[in-house]
Amino acid sequence: MTSMKRLYDWFEVRLGIKELVEKNLTGYLLPRNxxxxxxxxxxxxxxxxxxxxxxxxxxxxxxxxxxxxxGSVTAIMNTMPFGWLIRMCHVIxxxxxxxxxxxxxxxxxxxxxxxxxxxxNWLSGFILFTLVQAICLTGYLLPWSQLSFWxxxxxxxxxxxxxxxxxxxVEFLRGGKLVGAPTLGRFYTLHITVIPLxxxxxxxxxxxxxxxxxVSTPPFGLDNTKNRWPGxxxxxxxxxxxxxxxxNYILQDMTSIALYFAxxxxxxxxxxxxxxxxxxxxxxxxxxxxxxxxxEWYFLANYQTLKLFPNEFIGLxxxxxxxxxxxxxxxxxxxxxKLPLKRPLFLTCFIGGLILYIALxxxxxxx
Amino acid sequence: xxxxRLAIIPILLATAIFNLCAAADIPVQEQxxxxxxxxxxxxxxxxxxxxxxxxxHAANGVACNDCxxxxxxxxxxxxxxxxGFLGAPKxxxxxxxxxxxxxxxxxxxxxxxxxxxxxxxxxxxxxCHSNHLVVKATLEIINEKNCSRCHSFERARTIKxxxxxxxxxxxxxxxxxxxxxxxxxxxxxLEKGLFSVRNRFHTLFHDVDVEKVxxxxxxxxxxxxxxxxxxxxxxxxxxxxxxxxxxxxxxxxLAALIFYLLRKTYD
Numbered sequence: 001m002t003s004m005k006r007l008y009d010w011f012e013v014r015l016g017i018k019e020l021v022e023k024n025l026t027g028y029l030l031p032r033n034x035x036x037x038x039x040x041x042x043x044x045x046x047x048x049x050x051x052x053x054x055x056x057x058x059x060x061x062x063x064x065x066x067x068x069x070x071g072s073v074t075a076i077m078n079t080m081p082f083g084w085l086i087r088m089c090h091v092i093x094x095x096x097x098x099x100x101x102x103x104x105x106x107x108x109x110x111x112x113x114x115x116x117x118x119x120x121n122w123l124s125g126f127i128l129f130t131l132v133q134a135i136c137l138t139g140y141l142l143p144w145s146q147l148s149f150w151x152x153x154x155x156x157x158x159x160x161x162x163x164x165x166x167x168x169x170v171e172f173l174r175g176g177k178l179v180g181a182p183t184l185g186r187f188y189t190l191h192i193t194v195i196p197l198x199x200x201x202x203x204x205x206x207x208x209x210x211x212x213x214x215v216s217t218p219p220f221g222l223d224n225t226k227n228r229w230p231g232x233x234x235x236x237x238x239x240x241x242x243x244x245x246x247x248n249y250i251l252q253d254m255t256s257i258a259l260y261f262a263x264x265x266x267x268x269x270x271x272x273x274x275x276x277x278x279x280x281x282x283x284x285x286x287x288x289x290x291x292x293x294x295x296e297w298y299f300l301a302n303y304q305t306l307k308l309f310p311n312e313f314i315g316l317x318x319x320x321x322x323x324x325x326x327x328x329x330x331x332x333x334x335x336x337x338k339l340p341l342k343r344p345l346f347l348t349c350f351i352g353g354l355i356l357y358i359a360l361x362x363x364x365x366x367x
Numbered sequence: 368x369x370x371x372r373l374a375i376i377p378i379l380l381a382t383a384i385f386n387l388c389a390a391a392d393i394p395v396q397e398q399x400x401x402x403x404x405x406x407x408x409x410x411x412x413x414x415x416x417x418x419x420x421x422x423x424h425a426a427n428g429v430a431c432n433d434c435x436x437x438x439x440x441x442x443x444x445x446x447x448x449x450x451g452f453l454g455a456p457k458x459x460x461x462x463x464x465x466x467x468x469x470x471x472x473x474x475x476x477x478x479x480x481x482x483x484x485x486x487x488x489x490x491x492x493x494x495c496h497s498n499h500l501v502v503k504a505t506l507e508i509i510n511e512k513n514c515s516r517c518h519s520f521e522r523a524r525t526i527k528x529x530x531x532x533x534x535x536x537x538x539x540x541x542x543x544x545x546x547x548x549x550x551x552x553x554x555x556x557l558e559k560g561l562f563s564v565r566n567r568f569h570t571l572f573h574d575v576d577v578e579k580v581x582x583x584x585x586x587x588x589x590x591x592x593x594x595x596x597x598x599x600x601x602x603x604x605x606x607x608x609x610x611x612x613x614x615x616x617x618x619x620x621l622a623a624l625i626f627y628l629l630r631k632t633y634d
Contacts, residue, residue, distance in 0.1 A: 074551075074553050075553075077552075078551075078552065078553040247629075247630075248633050251627075251629050251630035251633065252626075255627045255630060258619050258620070258623035258626055259619075261622075262623060266616050269608060269611065269612020270612055273549070273550050276551065280551070281548055281549060
């Protein structure tokens with residue numbers, strides 16, 4: 001008996017590795033018609049891991065003080081070995097994280113995978129989407145550039161539109177009447193501790209729900225495209241005769257991750273400034289408002305919506321109502337059909353909503 | 368009050384609101400009393416305002432009172448000497464008048480042959496830069512039309528040619544630095560270096576000693592070439608990053624292909 005075999009047996013007796021592998025890898029069967037959109041979750045986990053690693057590396061040199069933050073980021077970009085690469089990966093990664101969470105949610109919605117019994121998966125995913133936006137918003141201020149300073153001023157100002165408590169909330173967020181050193185302290189704490197820990201917990205919940213209920217079946221290439229869940233009692237959604245997660249689907253995940261990484265690296269190395277403007281590299285100056293301050297691309301639709309209404313509160317309320325409706329969609333849309341072509345109302349709303357979002361974003365960019 | 372008379376109230380209100388909104392859009396210097404009064408007058412009294420509107424001073428927010436003093440907010444005392452009103456200076460006082468702001472330029476001018484001829488038929492600031500339509504200080508001011516009013520253009524042409532290359536270098540280096548800055552490169556040292564060289568170069572603008580201008584321009588060009596060298600190194604570094612990018616993207620695509628083929632094998 002070789003020493004490796006003995007070591008394996010030692011662990012096998014104590015952990016039941018064979019059973020674990022069979023249950024979660026080789027014996028974990030997925031629908032035969034599964035497609036590449038199901039690997040979005042793995043890509044997002046990969047992005048989050050990369051964000052954590054680059055974020056920790058940035059923490060080594062970043063100084064979260066209003067008078068030193070900009071200088072420390074400049075030093076990271078220009079004098080620290082591979083500092084530019086680490087920062088660019090973090091900045092571009094944050095944008096990619098939002099993009100791929102959106103794609104994951106859109107594909108889930110399109111394939112009806114949010115329907116019963118996966119309401120909790122959808123809801124936890126929706127909370128994750130909000131947290132990802134929050135972590136991006138708080139991270140935006142940290143370089144203490146003109147762009148980050150004024151974008152945060154505009155973003156925190158919006159909260160002031162809430163009646164009665166609006167002004168209190170603005171000052172609570174900023175730590176004062178204006179964006180300043182206390183705001184940086186607050187956003188820094190939220191960015192590196194509170195939000196990441198909450199995200200870790202919600203990701204854990206999301207994976208736990210997936211593990212308990214099983215992977216959904218895509219409605220494409222099947223005769224029966226109706227929801228198979230009978231309701232009433234808990235039942236794991238298994239897929240007898242399906243393809244094993246290991247090695248088959250894990251190789252699909254690896255293909256998708258490698259493809260994603262190629263796109264990500266292309267942006268980092270060839271278009272590193274795609275998410276920056278001139279004001280991103282000018283130190284924050286509270287006395288000089290830049291001429292055209294626009295939010296990041298993922299907030300452009302919200303920004304434009306606010307401008308469409310005469311009252312900011314109405315704009316915020318409509319956005320809040322739309323987000324709540326989306327979050328609670330599987331509780332509202334309780335039909336059994338999953339194939340989009342057999343759901344004309346859903347398909348119209350899906351395409352219309354997508355066009356509206358893109359149009360508002362483009363309008364916001366050029367307005 | 369009849370109904371017709373009442374109807375005029377909203378019109379008057381709308382006009383007042385429109386005027387208030389329009390006033391809010393007018394630049395601050397346009398709202399001073401000097402411009403409101405002189406701007407409306409025809410001929411000699413209104414001409415300075417018309418000329419000033421096309422000047423570098425107007426573009427940079429420098430208004431009448433910044434040079435002529437007085438009280439720009441009080442129509443009655445706008446031209447009161449007790450409020451610091453100076454009016455138009457005499458010819459020999461012009462360099463001192465402009466030199467209150469352009470301190471370095473005044474020093475350069477007074478040292479030059481132009482400055483030494485002040486009061487003896489020599490040119491003052493307004494001879495080349497104009498008085499109200501103040502022209503930006505560029506090499507283009509040195510031209511045959513301007514110079515040949517007092518002397519031949521030949522010498523000025525030699526000076527201009529010697530300075531042209533330097534001017535071009537300064538502009539192109541400035542643009543390159545600006546480009547790198549907008550990409551996150553720390554350009555503080557480069558900007559300071561260019562600022563210092565540009566200042567040295569500008570002192571030559573009022574010098575009419577051909578040999579000195581040539582010599583100084585050569586020295587300034589050498590310093591500019593040093594700055595260019597630093598910029599070239601940054602460009603090279605960026606090129607290297609792109610080469611590394613090609614390798615990383617290539618490896619990632621290759622990995623994707625291998626994983627895909629492996630998956631197909633298992634399928």
